[in-house]
Amino acid sequence: xxxxxxxxxxxxxxxxxxxxxxxxxxxxxxxxxxxxxxxxxxxxxxxxxxxxxxxxxxxxxxxxxxxxxxxxxxxxxxxxxxxxxxxxxxxxxxxxxxxxxxxxxxxxxxxxxxxxxxxxxxxxxxxxxxxxxxxxxxxxxxxxxxxxxxxxxxxxxxxxxxxxxxxxxxxxxxxxxxxxxxxxxxxxxxxxxxxxxxxxxxxxxxxxxxxxxxxxxxxxxxxxxxxxxxxxxxxxxxxxxxxxxxxxxxxxxxxxxxxxxxxxxxxxxxxxxxxxxxxxxxxxxxxxxxxxxxxxxxxxxxxxxxxxxxxxxxxxxxxxxxxxxxxxxxxxxxxxxxxxxxxxxxxxxxxxxxxxxxxxxxxxxxxxxxxxxxxxxxxxxxxxxxxxxxxxx
Amino acid sequence: xxxxxxxxxxxxxxxxxxxxxxxxxxxxxxxxxxxxxxxxxxxxxxxxxxxxxxxxxxxxxxxxxxxxxxxxxxxxxxxxxxxxxxxxxxxxxxxxxxxxxxxxxxxxxxxxxxxxxxxxxxxxxxxxxxxxxxxxxxxxxxxxxxxxxxxxxxxxxxxxxxxxxxxxxxxxxxxxxxxxxxxxxxxxxxxxxxxxxxxxxxxxxxxxxxxxxxxxxxxxxxxxxxxxxxxxxxxxxxxxxxxxxxxxxxxxxxxxxxxxxxxxxxxxxxxxxxx
Numbered sequence: 276x277x278x279x280x281x282x283x284x285x286x287x288x289x290x291x292x293x294x295x296x297x298x299x300x301x302x303x304x305x306x307x308x309x310x311x312x313x314x315x316x317x318x319x320x321x322x323x324x325x326x327x328x329x330x331x332x333x334x335x336x337x338x339x340x341x342x343x344x345x346x347x348x349x350x351x352x353x354x355x356x357x358x359x360x361x362x363x364x365x366x367x368x369x370x371x372x373x374x375x376x377x378x379x380x381x382x383x384x385x386x387x388x389x390x391x392x393x394x395x396x397x398x399x400x401x402x403x404x405x406x407x408x409x410x411x412x413x414x415x416x417x418x419x420x421x422x423x424x425x426x427x428x429x430x431x432x433x434x435x436x437x438x439x440x441x442x443x444x445x446x447x448x449x450x451x452x453x454x455x456x457x458x459x460x461x462x463x464x465x466x467x468x469x470x471x472x473x474x475x476x477x478x479x480x481x482x483x484x485x486x487x488x489x490x491x492x493x494x495x496x497x498x499x500x501x502x503x504x505x506x507x508x509x510x511x512x513x514x515x516x517x518x519x520x521x522x523x524x525x526x527x528x529x530x531x532x533x534x535x536x537x538x539x540x541x542x543x544x545x546x547x548x549x550x551x552x553x554x555x556x557x558x559x560x561x562x563x564x565x566x567x568x569x570x571x572x573x574x575x576x577x578x579x580x581x582x583x584x585x586x587x588x589x590x591x592x593x594x595x596x597x598x599x600x601x602x603x604x605x606x607x608x609x610x611x612x613x614x615x616x617x618x619x620x621x622x623x624x625x626x627x628x629x630x631x632x633x634x635x636x637x638x639x640x641x642x643x644x645x646x647x648x649x650x651x652x653x654x655x656x657x658x659x660x661x662x663x664x665x666x667x668x
Numbered sequence: 669x670x671x672x673x674x675x676x677x678x679x680x681x682x683x684x685x686x687x688x689x690x691x692x693x694x695x696x697x698x699x700x701x702x703x704x705x706x707x708x709x710x711x712x713x714x715x716x717x718x719x720x721x722x723x724x725x726x727x728x729x730x731x732x733x734x735x736x737x738x739x740x741x742x743x744x745x746x747x748x749x750x751x752x753x754x755x756x757x758x759x760x761x762x763x764x765x766x767x768x769x770x771x772x773x774x775x776x777x778x779x780x781x782x783x784x785x786x787x788x789x790x791x792x793x794x795x796x797x798x799x800x801x802x803x804x805x806x807x808x809x810x811x812x813x814x815x816x817x818x819x820x821x822x823x824x825x826x827x828x829x830x831x832x833x834x835x836x837x838x839x840x841x842x843x844x845x846x847x848x849x850x851x852x853x854x855x856x857x858x859x860x861x862x863x864x865x866x867x868x869x870x871x872x873x874x875x876x877x878x879x880x881x882x883x884x885x886x887x888x889x890x891x892x893x894x895x896x897x898x899x900x901x902x903x904x905x906x907x908x909x910x911x912x913x914x915x916x917x918x919x920x921x922x923x924x925x926x927x928x929x930x931x932x933x934x935x936x937x938x939x940x941x942x943x
Contacts (some may be wrong), residue, residue, distance in 0.1 A: 279801055288799045289770050291728050292823035293847050295799065295829065435734055441725060448727040454846040455824070552771040553725065555797075564745035566775030567724040 280469020282589035284370040286514040288468040290555045294448075297455045297532070302470040304371045309477060314370060322481070325399070326356050329485040332493065333381050333649075337616040338611035338629075342636025345643040348493065350486045350514060352650050353621065354659045355564045359651030360482060361392035362512045365461060367478035369396040372459040377401040379458045383447045385412055385440035385506075386576035387419025388651060389463030394463075404428040407626035409439040412576055419655055437570045443647040444554050464507025468555030472584050479513025482648060486516045490646050500525040500635060505598065506542065506578035508587045510650035515596060525597065528587060529631040530598035531573035542571035544583040545591050553581065558588040574603040574659065577624040577651070605630040607663055610653070622651030623659065670825050671816055672763035673791035673839045676716055677874040677895055684939075686891035686931045688713075689876055690924070691767060691900030693720035694753040695745025696736045697907055701916075703756050705907065708917055712924030718794060718898070719753045721768035728769075728796050730851030732901040747776050751788045758789025764818065765818065765839070767794040770802075778805050782813035792816025792839040800836050807836055818842055820878075823859035827866060828907040834871040840896060841867055845879045851901045853880035886931030893938060897931050 280286045280302075288298065308314040317471055322328035330351045339347040352360035372380055380402050384390030390406040397404030410432040413420050423430050436442035444467075451460040465472045465479075483501070490498050501518050503511035505528035518524045533541035541547055544559045551560035553568060561569040561581035571581040590596035610626035612633075613619050621629060625648070632647050639645075653660070661668055670678070678688045690709050696702055706717060722740035726733065732778045750766060757764040765784060773781045773795070785793060792815050796805060800819065810817040816839025821830055824847060832839055845860035846853070857880065864875050876896025881887055883902075906923050910916030 287802050289797050292797055292820055292825050374859045445725050445727050449849045566772035
């Protein structure tokens, strides 16, 4: 990454001039914070006393029997407060918000995980919080809407466009342009204009830093591959980043293939998209011949986004990371398998990486050590899973 | 060689008045009704037109333009229809620019877009989400095709940055009157006049003010200090609210004539020294 926020030809800033001041302010606050021992100590204290870091690792041998007998080790971000990796980012951004003297945050959410995390951080820091959520998603994820409201946030259903995550981001950006003096936009993934992709990555890279030494302590070596699911790509970049310099360690992201790439109903942006600009950054995008964003499809609301973070586009372009696509059916099979073999209900997002681990384990055989980011727990997905598996409620 | 847009501002400055610039998305309400609307606006005496490229994710636009863009996209509007409308407006003797988010240009091909615009008689392109840091290829493309590159600045833009942005501009500088999205407002923000004054100190380019102008009184107010007054949502709202095509035509004519009169009745004592 260079100082204008480019990762090779990707990234950058494609925003109205009205937002430049706020982005510069945020970039400066972030740059100052990462070298400020007081900021780091405060974040560390929150990690230890609020989030529950370091998160543990769990080896899952019964699950791994179905993956060619490879050793599979899960990084348990699902055990964090609020149930996913998202808390890492919001606490960092909440501290920056305070430093910038802003009293109001806005956030977008798809499945509701980032919305819940943002509402949590807002409650903890005494900030006003407005969460934009596609109307379609407020229906699919009613439980998370209730959680955000309990936490004191205002949830605004977005009724424009496809009424999903991308439209929630549009609406959050409109709010931000209007209220930029008082408001921080707490973006939830490693996309958007500079400095968001870099800043959000910096708040999540603790995942990989912890996991790297935990896996070494357990196995005496580095893993053969690091696996994660990819929507915008925040949990993946979080666990990948500490391993980028380890050229023998494969980094593999699993995108949502929905009904299958060939059907056009998917959210696999790198596998099935083209280079374009969406939400302020240049990366891979699902778009038509006129540059209009095409709606994405996935059983997992958290992966249901037609863009992807620019650093992933870059890692793909230089061949440092691999990106594969997993269908809804493959993900749900792996979801059920982890529940029954290990007593862990994962988020459906994460189940895409679990399905990828089954295939990769079979490819690499029993000598392989796979580290997988278990990015979130599946409580929020119980209704979807019950429906999918036709479980009577 | 001057573009039609640049010629317009030479003329209006000689007449010591501001130009009235209308915005309409291509394909809204339909491709043929859009062309009728262009003719009506030309007949009513507007000075120039912006043809909007409807986009799926219009983060700078309020509800009115969002709705118009959705209608246009449902009707299948794309680059081809945008250039057809440009040609139509050009043939109606209106200096014509395209206003578009960046991705449709990148998708079409940066050089190809500028060339196709020139071929259809367009004078320039307004790119509200293209930052100058990302604009090198685009600036070259517009220069090679002799069309104007028009950037948007905001009340929050610092003087240091205004200097850099205006250096990349040609045709005119688009001054957003307020911090926010497009759409009618009860009053025009006082930020507009301050912003125009700051631009004047740094650049001789004409300055046109947009966002929130919908009435004759507001047009008159802005025309006191700006070289151009841009109206978009108000025209679209007239077309959205009309219950019949005839009502739409009549109300569009009425609003356009009002606004045309508004820019001509402004007291311009403050700007009479401009070249």
